[in-house]
Amino acid sequence: MRFDLTLIQPWINANSRVLDLGCGDGMLLETLSKEKNVSGIGLEIDPDNITLALARGVNVIEHDLNVGLGNFRDDSFDMVVMTLALQTLRYPHLVIDEMLRVGRECIVTFPNFGHWRSRWYLGHRGKMPVSKFLPYTWYDTPNIHFCTVKDFEALCDEKNIRILNSSVIGADNSQSPLANRFPNLLGVTAVYHISK
């Protein structure tokens, strides 16, 4: 399982109700259902992922996050999770508002564009970074809103969003102490647990 998905599980309570935005193949919800008796619903737009999630026995609703969450009621979920999808949204800040309206708590993970490799790539080569982790060219990419750890915390500050927990995953795909001392420089993936 992707490390950010493993990392966030302790923040999700047993028997809770979870909405997973961009649930992919449903792996997280399947695990949470088996191990924590979580009742979950995933939102997904990719047809192949929807079929995979259904076949896993995960409840999935075909839904485009860019239209918002207007059809979900206030505080209807204990936790709203969105992993590695923030950077693909047309209006990421509005979706975060919506997540905090629908869920009592939220978890957001995203690729940290402040990582030294991105800085080095851009600074040294003067071109948009392309890596194994982010393999897209600038003109053909689902990732249209990159941000850094600092950017995300500034947004939280501006919106008075409480950061309950945060962590970064380093280049060695672990929660290394060094990366967590310099998260914006050494964090490849940022992981935030937030609430209103």
Place this chain on the structure above:
Amino acid sequence: MTQAPPSTNTADQNSVGIVVPQKLHFDQPLQLACGRALPAHDIVYETYGELNTDKSNGILICHALSGHHHAAGKHSEDDRKTGWWDSCIGPGKPIDTNVFFVLSINNIGGCHGSTGPTSINPDTGKPWGPDFPSLRCRDWVESQHLMMQHFGISQWAAVIGGSLGGMQAMRWALEYPDALRHCIVIASAMKLSAQNIAFNEIARRAITSDANFYEGRYLEHQTLPKQGLALARMVGHITYLSEDGMKQKFGRELKTGNLSLGSGSDTAVEFEVESYLRYQGEAFSGSFDANTYLLMTKALDYYDLAREYNDDPAEAFKHAKCAFMVASFTTDWRFAPARSREIVDALVAANKSVSYTEIEADHGHDAFLIPIPRYMDVFHAYMKRLKQELGHAL
């Protein structure tokens, strides 16, 4: 068991093969929602697959407006047409008859053998005609429940239906919450829109204004309001297709005649689409009963899932205990994706287990009958969990 042994020379290996419809007679009165009762009634049905020993693998198929019991397979070797949902029911198909026991019935009020307006009214010795009691969707659920008891099934693995069939499936979930584990609702709605009711009214007017209608007593006059019924079907048919679908299928192709200037008379000109609609109308008017059509369209119009739950669908669905799968098709404007989304939103608000897909398809409302690859993939994937619940190794 209605199923004959699979025929060896049936070309389709995934077909249920030759099926023989059966008939059951119910002696006890069936109390109807309108306040009247049917003193006794017959149900014509077909079954596919085998009921397992603990009777846990039963699936009920609910048919739509013009549907009937013949959902899969053929009635004879040289039958040109298969059942109306042969694309989805059979060995290895989404509703896998190697695993499930499938019951498909002709609803009361129908005209394919179950008690309906063409049956004899025991009080008069004449066909019921327009005197047949008006029906609601829940009356079908009640009669389907009697069938369930007949087979000794206490819980369906799933109740499945498209369009009006989906409405019955949802009604099952509210009326008999313990009697089903899954409710699969395809191209349906919690109530019809004004536009939908308007189309149904045009269809009804076409029938009732036919000179041969005789206020519904055409059988006593030994005639049929064929023209009216054909017109009703033609209007209906347009609403089941999408504009793009019609464009692809017919375009402006001419069946006969010539529209080039100076070619003489235009009188012989007939567009393909005209010919197609006429054919559909005529075929239908020869095989369907006009009073049944009136009765079915009214049951559709009157259906309102949440009426007795303060018009709050989330409140209604709180009574359900099963898991739901909802599907819609992008070009379906008769039962648009937005109607399915309303069902899904209400189910989420009621804290129910629900999945939803919106299938890209050119076929309009008819798409639910067509084996569109993604539709089949999604259907297979969802049915996998029903198989797992039955303990089937996959």
